[in-house]
Amino acid sequence: MIELRGLTKHYGQTVAVQDLSFTVHPGQVTGFLGPNGAGKSTTMRMILGLDRPTGGTALIDGKPYHELTHPLRTVGALLDAKWVHPNRSARAHLQWLAASNDLAMSRVEEVLRLVGLSEVAGKPAGGFSLGMSQRLGLAGALLGDPHVLLFDEPVNGLDPEGILWIRRFMQRLAAEGRTVLVSSHLLSEMALTAEHLVVIGRGQLISDSTTQEFVERASESSVRVRSPQLDQLRSLLTSNGMTVREDGAGQDGPALVVAATTSDAVGKLAGANDITLFELAPQRASLEEAFMRMTGGAVQYHGEGADLVMGGAL
Incomplete structure (x- = not known):
């Protein structure tokens, strides 16, 4: 488990992370999101003891990173896939990591097989593609068979197969x-x-929830509806105070999107007025749309002539 309590990091007058608290629980993938400059990388570096906090604590299983006797056995991390000596082979790189934490050399071959690099284990890591480098980084993170894992942008630059x-x-x-x-x-x-x-902006917590809860909280409830009596349905909905817009993007013909309501409300109204419905579907925003709504005020730099917001998190 990872626990952050009041974690704070200042670089001079610049606030990178401010009073950040959340817990990462086992048994699920927790996404760590935020606009560019939100403080995500700085936070992960403090969890791993690479940066010293100005205030607060970052604990792994109840201890700060520097108190772990053999850290690779507790926590594994992939922060920079290219952080490998280019002339060192994948196997030699992992053997060096294993020796630093008193790990059995047999574990090196196990993780190479696990990430699919056994056939290229003897080749210099400097010649690896980005996807192969990511796999080598994962192998290093898993070397000590840790139960806590941190990955910073692990799919960045990968093709669809690598992402999957x-x-x-x-x-x-x-x-x-x-x-x-x-x-x-x-x-x-x-x-x-x-x-x-876990979503942050300007170094502060914005949201800590399930993915579904985050999207639902940031989304306006709406309903998409199709009917052979579309004009009649539109008049009925608007006369009952509902906001309606056209949606002709569907392959099955034109439809209506009714804002700030539920499928139950639209269905009952249509049924009471003998209007046939071909489609009645609640609409939910994408994670991208929810993210933009929740973090719009925490973006450090705005394009298209917008003001440059200074003093944000690094």
Whole structure:
């Protein structure tokens, strides 16, 4: 388990993380989201003891990272897939990590097989593609068979096959009861990967909830409806105070989207007036739409002539 309590980091006058508190529980993938400059990487570096907090604590199983005797046996991390000596082979890199934490050398071959790098284990890591480098980073994170794992942008730059592989890999790790925290700017991928979301902006907590709760809280409830009596239905809905707009994007013909209501309300009204419905479907915003609504005020830099907001998190 990862616990943050009042975690704070200042760089001079710049506030990178401010009074941040949340807990990452085992058994599920927790997505760590925020606009660019929100403080995600700084937070992960403090969890791993790479940056010293200005205030507050970051604990792994109740201890700060520097108090872990053999840290690779407790926590594994992938922060930079290219953090490997380019002339060192994948096997040699993992053997060096294993020796630093008194791990059995047999474990090196196990993780190489686990991530699918056995056939290239003797080749210099500097010649690896980004996907292969990500797999090597995952192998290093898993070397000590830790039950806490942190991944920073693990699918960045990967092709669809690589993204699918890593998604399933992280979900399998969580299903084994491990604590998995993963940051990503690919929101569509996080919608498929993470059961829980921690969202920050300008170094402060915005949301800590399940993925479904986050989307529902940020979304306006609406209903999409199709009918052979569309004009009559439109008049009926508007006369009952409902806001209606056209939706002709569907393959099955034109439809109406009724804002701020439920499918039950629309269905009862149509039924009471003998209007046939071909479709009656509640609409939910995508994670991207919910994210933009929840974090719009926490974006550090705005394009298209908008004001440049200074003093945000790094």
